[in-house]
Amino acid sequence: MLKALFRVKPVAPAGHIDAGEPFEGSLDGESSLKRTLTAKHLVLLGVGAVIGAGIFVLTGQAAANHAGPAIMLSFVIAGFACAMAGLCYAEFASMMPVSGSAYSYSYATLGEAVAWFIGWCLVLEYLFASSTVAVGWSGYLVSFLTGTLGMPFPEQLAIAPITWANGGFVATDGIINLPAVLIVAAVSGLCYVGITQSAFVNSIIVAIKVVVIAAFLGFGIQYVDPANWTPFIPENTGPGQFGMDGVFRAATIVFFAYIGFDAVSTAAGEAKNPQRDMPKGILGSLAICTVIYIAVCAVLTGMTHYTLLGTAKPVATALEEVLKADPGASVGWLKTAVEIGAIAGLSSVILVMLMAQPRIFYSMAKDGLMPKIFGKVHPKFHTPYVGTIIVGVLACLLAGFMPLSVLGELVSMGTLLAFATVCLGVLVLRFTRPDLNRPFRVPMFWLICPVGVLACLFLFLQSFMEHWQIFVAWTVLGQLIYFAYGFRNSKLRQKA
Template identity: 35%
Template sequence: MQAFARQLCRTKPVAPESGAGPERSAHGLGRTLGLFPLTMIGVGATIGTGIFFTLVEAVPKAGPSVILAFLLAALTAGLTALCYAELSFRIPAAGSSYSFAYATVGEFAAFIMAACLLLEYGLAASATAIGWSDYLNNFLVNAGGWHIPAALRSPMFASGPHGTEFHPGAINLPPMILVAMCGYLLLRGTKESANANAVLVLVKLAIIIFFVVIAFSGFDAANFQPFFNSDNSKGYAGIAGVTAAAGTVFFSFIGIDTIATAGEEVKNPKRNVPVGILAALAIVTVFYLLVAVAAVGAQPARMFDGQEAGLAVIVQNVTGKAWPALVLSAGAVVSVFSVTLVTIYGQTRILFAISCDGLIPKTFQRVHPRTLAPVNNTLIVCTVVGLTAGLVDATFLWDMVSMGTLTAFIVVAIAVPVMRRKGIGADVDGFRVPFGPYLVPALSIVACLFIMKDLSAATFHVFFVWMGVAVAAYFAYGLRNSRLNSPLGSAA
C-alpha cells in the first residue's frame, strides 16, 4: 500500500537551470519579451473571453452588486496570481499549471489538475464561440438587416424555467463554423507574434472604452437601487447573489495564468513575470469594473436576463442609432474570434504535454512533419468543442468553466508551500509569495472555496462525474503508461 501511495505521489524531476545567457533560457528559447508585450499577453488572453457575455448571466443573480462580484473574483485571481508568479520561474517547465503540480504534489494530483484544465479551456472555447454567434447576428442585423435563422442559432439542449429543455432539430451553427475556422488555422501551424497580439489588445481596449463612454452618457443612478438582488426565488438574494455571480464571472480572469507559462521567453523574468501578472490583473479589473458600472447605469438590472449581444444592445438603446452597435459588434466578433483560437490552441498544447508524459495515448502528441501542428489532437479538440458549442446552452458552461478554474487554482496554491518544503528552486533568487509560504496560498484556497460554494448543484454533479472519468482514465491508462515508470523517464 505504501508503494502504491508513493507511485501516486511521484513527482516529475525539475530540469536544473543551465548557464544560459541573459538572452536565452535554459531550454533554448530566446528571451525576447519585455514587460509591455508580456503584460499584453495576459490582458489579451483575458479580455474578450467574458466581459462581452457574462453580464447577461451575472447581473440577474447579483443585480447592481455585480460590481462586488467582479471585485471578489479579482481578489481571488490576485491571490492565485502571486502563487503563479513564484512557481513560474522556480519550476522552469514549459506548459501550464499542470507542470507545476507534477513537480510538487505528484502525478495523480497533476492528472486531476490536467482534467480541470481540459474542462476550463475546452468549455471556455465553447462558451466564447456561442457568445460570438450572438454578436455576429447583431453585426449582420445592423450591417444589412440580415438575420441568422433562429433554428440555426438555437441549441438542442437549453436552460428553461423548469430545468434543461430538449429541442430536437435545433442547432447553433455559427459557433461550430467558428471552431472549424480556428481548427483550420491551427492545422496550418498559424502563430501570433507578441507585437501583433499587443496591437489586437489595444483595439480591444479601444472598443471597451468606446462602450463605456457611450453607456455613461445614458447613466442613471436610479438603476443601482436596490443595490443587492432582493429576489430570493432562486436563492440569489443579498450576498448569496454576489458570490453566485462571482462564480459566473470568475472565468473572465482565466487568461492571467498565460503570463506564467511564458516565463522562459521573458527578459529579466524574476522582475517582469510577477510585475506582468499583477499589472495585467490590475488593467483587466479596472476595465471590467468600468464596463459593469457603465452597463448597469445605462439600463435596469432586470433587462439583462436573456439579452443577446448585451453590450451592443445597450449602446443602441442609449444612442437610438444602429452604427454604435455595429462598431461594438464588429469589435466583439474580431476579439472573440482571436480568443477562441488561442483557447483551443492552449487546449491542444495541454493535451500534447500530458501525452508526452505518457499519461494519455500517443495520438495526442503526433505532429504534422511540415507544419509541426498536432493534427489528431487538434481535430479531436475542435470536434468536441464544436459539438458542445452547437448543441448546449452557454448558460451552463460559464459555471463549469469557473469550477474547473477554481479547482486548478486551489492546486496551484497548494503547490507553493509544497515546493518550499521540498526545496525546489531554493537556489533560484527571485520573487517570493509575500508573508511566507502559507498565508497567501491559504487565503487563495479559502477565496476559491468561498466562490465555489454558490455554484449550482448541477455544476457540482457534472464536475464530480468528470472527476470520476478522470480518475478512471488515470488508473486504466496513465498509471501504467507514465514515463516515470521507466528509469529514463524518472531521470528526465
C-alpha cells in the first residue's frame, strides 16, 4: 500500500505545441481544453489575480495590526519567497504544459498521496479565496453605493449571518451577503461560457485598475509625510505584533495576494505556446506585481499613519484622512476612482480564482482521484462546465454566509504549501529525470529550490501556530475523501 501511495505519474518530454494541436497531458492520453491564451493573456491573468485583494484590502490590515510602515519589507520578504517559487513554477509549466498546477507537478515527482494533499490544499486556496475576495468586493460596492452615490442598501443583506469572535462563531444581525453571492454567480457564468471570453474581460478589468493605481501613486505621493514612516519598524507589543516578528507575520498575511502565480500555471493546458509563454506569464506578472505593491505601501503609509489603516478599504481611508486634514485637497475624485478600481480589481481576482479551481478538479478527475463528473468538458465552450457550476455554488454559499476573517489566512496557508511542494518537486525531478526537455531551467537549482522550500514553510508556520486546529481538520477531511474514493479509483494504481 505504501508503494501505491507514493507511485509517481509518468512524465514524457513535452513536445512543441501550437494553437489547436492536442496534447497528451493526462494519464489516458487525452486533453480537450482549447488552447487560446498567449503570453500577454497569461501576464494579465497573473496581474489580474494578484493586483486586487492585496492592495485594496490586505495592505491596510497587515500594516495596522502587524508591521506598520515596514509592510513594505513584508512584501519584499513575500516577494522573495514568490520569486523562488515562481522560477520553479516556470520550469514545471514549460516542461509539463498541462492543467493542474502544483497538483500535476507533485504527482509527477513526489507521488499520488502528496499530489492529493496538494490538490486538497489548492481547493482551500482557490475556492476559499474566491469567496474571501467576494466578501471584500461586497464591502467596496456597498461603500460606493451608500457613500458616493447616496443610494441606501440594507445592512442585513450586506453581511454574513455569523462572525468569528473570541474563538467561536457568533450570530450577527445579517441575513446574507447578497452582493458577494451575486458577483460569484455572475463570474461563474462567465467562466462557464469560455476561457477566451474570460481572459478578454479580465484584460479590460486589469487595464482599469492599473490606471487607478497609477493615479493613486501619482497624486498620492504629493501628500506623503515622511514623519509617518517613523518608526519604520514599530516596537514589538506581543506575538506577531510589530517588530520583526510582526513583519514576518504580515508577510504571511499578504501572501494571500500572490495566489495569481499559481493561477497562471493552471492555464498551461490552454496556452498556445506553453514552453515559451508560461515562463513569461509567471515571472512577468511576479515582477510587475511586487514593484506595484511596494510602491503602493510606501505611498499609503506615507499619506496616513499606519494605525488608521485597519479598515476594509485602506486606500480609500488614506484619501479620506487627507481630505480631513486638508478639505481643499483635490483628491475627492480620486477616492471615487479608487472605489471603482477596487470593485473592478476584486472582480478580476474572483474571475481568476473561479477559472482555476474547476481546472484543478478537472486534472484530478482525469487521474481518477475525483468523480468523473468533474472531468466533463462542455462540447461547445470547451470548458470544465460541471466543475465550474459546482465550484460556483459552493463559493456562493461561503461568500454569503461565512465571515471574512475565518477564510483569509487559511488561503495563505494553502498557497504556501503548494509553492513549497513545487520547489521540492523541481529539485527531485532534476535528479530522477535529468533527461526531460526543459525549455526553461531554474538557474542554480541546487540553491534556489531548497531556499524556496524553506522560505515558504517558514511563512506557513507563522499562521499554522495560530490556526493549526482548522488546518488539521481540513487535512483529515481530505484524507477521508482520498481513501474512500481516490485511492480505489486512481487510474495510475489501476494500470500498475
